[in-house]
Amino acid sequence: MSPNRQSQIKVTDDQLKIFLNCSEVFNACDSEDIDFILSQIKTYHYDNETVIAHREDVGDQIRFVIKGSLNIVATSLDGKEVRFPPIGPNRWVGWISCFDIQALSHDWVATSNSDILVIPGTAIRKLCTKNPDLYPKIMAEINRQFKLLMSWTEFVSLHSLSARACMLIHILAQISATPMDNKPGWLQVDVTQEHLASFLNLSRQTANKLLVGLEKDGFINIGYRKILINTAYLNR
């Protein structure tokens, strides 16, 4: 991993408002609150894969992926890297860290060529103190993360390898994928074969065989550093 290189970038308020609209929490804010939030946002660009928060840090901020992705990377007791599926564009994450004074249990890693928005936890808490109706909306965001983590736990416990590969695609569709403008009905996930194999906790060869099986079924399309997902096959 290359040294932490970040540069702050400029994004227009109109653009930022579109990003804020991706969360029900901000949708429930009045224009005065939105102006306050706009004054607190910082946007960063990362040229290379960068650890943007270390496991010893206190989180205390929410992040939004504009471009690229955010990865949660834990290191298990036996020194193995445990990588969760990447959080893809147009998603807000980290709500729980704004109400938790404990240190993170994992690193947050931004992928190369990513643009990430940051809002400090103090701003979120200030908003909630002023407008307590936001709390249940934040809880709804946390619930969503919680359920995904439950799915992930079920996923890693699955015995059948083909069921695991299939469930992985469903999880990626939820947290990593972006709709494709030029291919309606398909989602794109930027992910390497190596990472797909590590999510599956399998060798690249075995993982590849499973994914090629799903490709033959028409569920996915495997590309270079990406996979495409056919939404017609989701929720079947």
Add this chain to the structure above:
Amino acid sequence: MSPNRQSQIKVTDDQLKIFLNCSEVFNACDSEDIDFILSQIKTYHYDNETVIAHREDVGDQIRFVIKGSLNIVATSLDGKEVRFPPIGPNRWVGWISCFDIQALSHDWVATSNSDILVIPGTAIRKLCTKNPDLYPKIMAEINRQFKLLMSWTEFVSLHSLSARACMLIHILAQISATPMDNKPGWLQVDVTQEHLASFLNLSRQTANKLLVGLEKDGFINIGYRKILINTAYLNR
């Protein structure tokens, strides 16, 4: 599993107040609020292992284990039962379900001879609307569950079997164990060998070999339908 047999039991208000004290949320309530909560509590006894909430239900209540334990049991895509470590006495669970209108993704199962308190979600939400300072305290409770679920995810991804057995004991100490009055420094977990093997996703023989190894190290003590944990070995 035997048919759902539950009977409501009586618990004195003084006893209930001690149970409420086990959560920082109720510790922050004034006496008027506590009286309201006391009026909402129901207590149930289960003779046999009983599914007390099905995965199609909406949760919308918090529960407290007085005696016995609560188990989260999911069924994976390939039909396998995925069992999480039991939630042992003196713990409040289910906060997230009070702010989530979606159906559960798993069953809640009370073990045989268990006593469980229930407070409806409406009561919790009413309390929060009246006193928004409770929201961050509830979020702290949810955070704790979230981190445990993260640990569980890391746990199931561990390659080294002995590291997994060791981490399982740490997780059981946190969510399942009760201090032993007659054996200071030791915790008791009521759990069968069969369930320990299923948490480890291993055969009973392999699981047993690992646990006997930990017993030889002095970390645990294996009994009939229970294990004892030496707290001196935790956080090492």
